[in-house]
Amino acid sequence: MNPTKTLVDVQDLTMRFGGLTALDRLDMTIREGEVLGLLGPNGSGKTTFFNVLTGLYKASEGAILYNGHDVIGKRPQEIYRSGVARTFQRSRLSLPLTVFDNIVIGDYQHMHHGLVFNLFRRKAFRAEYDAYVQKVRELLGIFSPPLVDRMFEPVETFTMIDRRRIEVCRALLSRPRLLLLDEPSAGMTHDETHALMGDILDVRSKLGNLTVVLIEHEMNVIERITDRCVVLNYGKKIAEGTYAHITSDPAVQTAYLGEETT
Numbered sequence: 603m604n605p606t607k608t609l610v611d612v613q614d615l616t617m618r619f620g621g622l623t624a625l626d627r628l629d630m631t632i633r634e635g636e637v638l639g640l641l642g643p644n645g646s647g648k649t650t651f652f653n654v655l656t657g658l659y660k661a662s663e664g665a666i667l668y669n670g671h672d673v674i675g676k677r678p679q680e681i682y683r684s685g686v687a688r689t690f691q692r693s694r695l696s697l698p699l700t701v702f703d704n705i706v707i708g709d710y711q712h713m714h715h716g717l718v719f720n721l722f723r724r725k726a727f728r729a730e731y732d733a734y735v736q737k738v739r740e741l742l743g744i745f746s747p748p749l750v751d752r753m754f755e756p757v758e759t760f761t762m763i764d765r766r767r768i769e770v771c772r773a774l775l776s777r778p779r780l781l782l783l784d785e786p787s788a789g790m791t792h793d794e795t796h797a798l799m800g801d802i803l804d805v806r807s808k809l810g811n812l813t814v815v816l817i818e819h820e821m822n823v824i825e826r827i828t829d830r831c832v833v834l835n836y837g838k839k840i841a842e843g844t845y846a847h848i849t850s851d852p853a854v855q856t857a858y859l860g861e862e863t864t
């Protein structure tokens with residue numbers, strides 16, 4: 603891990619939806635190993651940036667160089683396989699399914715699934731299944747040990763914070779190099795958020811080479827866990843730097859409050 607190395611280089615990135623410009627000639631970098639906060643008022647383009655970076659949307663103009671290669675035009679699975687994983691603002695868990703099923707679902711393209719494979723290669727299927735059980739057990743053991751013994755229980759029996767943990771584990775299953783977290787604290791109490799952020803910092807130090815970009819409205823979370831922040835407004839970058847730097851920036855205060863504060 604090299605904290606001065608640029609992992610993602612965003613160049614002149616523009617995303618238009620009809621007449622609306624959600625990202626407007628955005629230039630920014632994500633450094634290897636950092637926790638970067640992506641901030642901005644509602645509708646400023648934060649989630650759109652994640653959607654472009656993960657291949658869900660194709661940018662109108664510009665480039666995103668991830669590890670030196672432009673991801674624009676690549677399929678989401680290709681980008682995922684190259685080491686970019688994410689969580690979503692709204693929960694995407696299937697509540698009746700177990701923790702295990704929910705975690706491996708994200709990785710299903712790697713599995714040799716399919717009727718023919720299952721029918722004629724039962725042993726191979728069993729071996730693959732067992733390997734996944736082992737992988738999930740290991741990951742839960744690192745990220746959230748109390749969940750290990752409950753990995754075959756349905757997600758609907760878990761608390762909100764555990765559900766969020768399960769979503770983060772799903773994103774971590776592929777052992778990504780870049781983890782994108784879209785408002786992980788949404789719908790949780792202050793204490794739950796505090797605990798989840800502690801887990802994320804913890805897993806980062808245990809897994810080693812992991813870069814994190816965090817979209818978050820809770821400023822105390824941003825202050826606690828980010829190394830650097832980028833602030834967007836109307837799809838443009840209006841500030842960049844440490845938490846102390848960006849919160850004292852008049853342009854940021856204006857964007858959030860509608861007027862400058864002293």
Ligand SMILES: Nc1ncnc2c1ncn2[C@@H]1O[C@H](COP(=O)(O)OP(=O)(O)OP(=O)(O)O)[C@@H](O)[C@H]1O
Nearest residue numbers: 619622623624642643644645646647648649650651
């Ligand atoms: N698929 C889409 N089609 C049309 N407009 C979209 C689409 N996705 C996003 N937008 C618009 O792009 C702008 C940026 O949205 P985006 O969701 O990226 O903002 P955000 O900063 O993540 O906001 P929030 O903090 O509320 O989640 C908004 O005006 C939004 O309505």
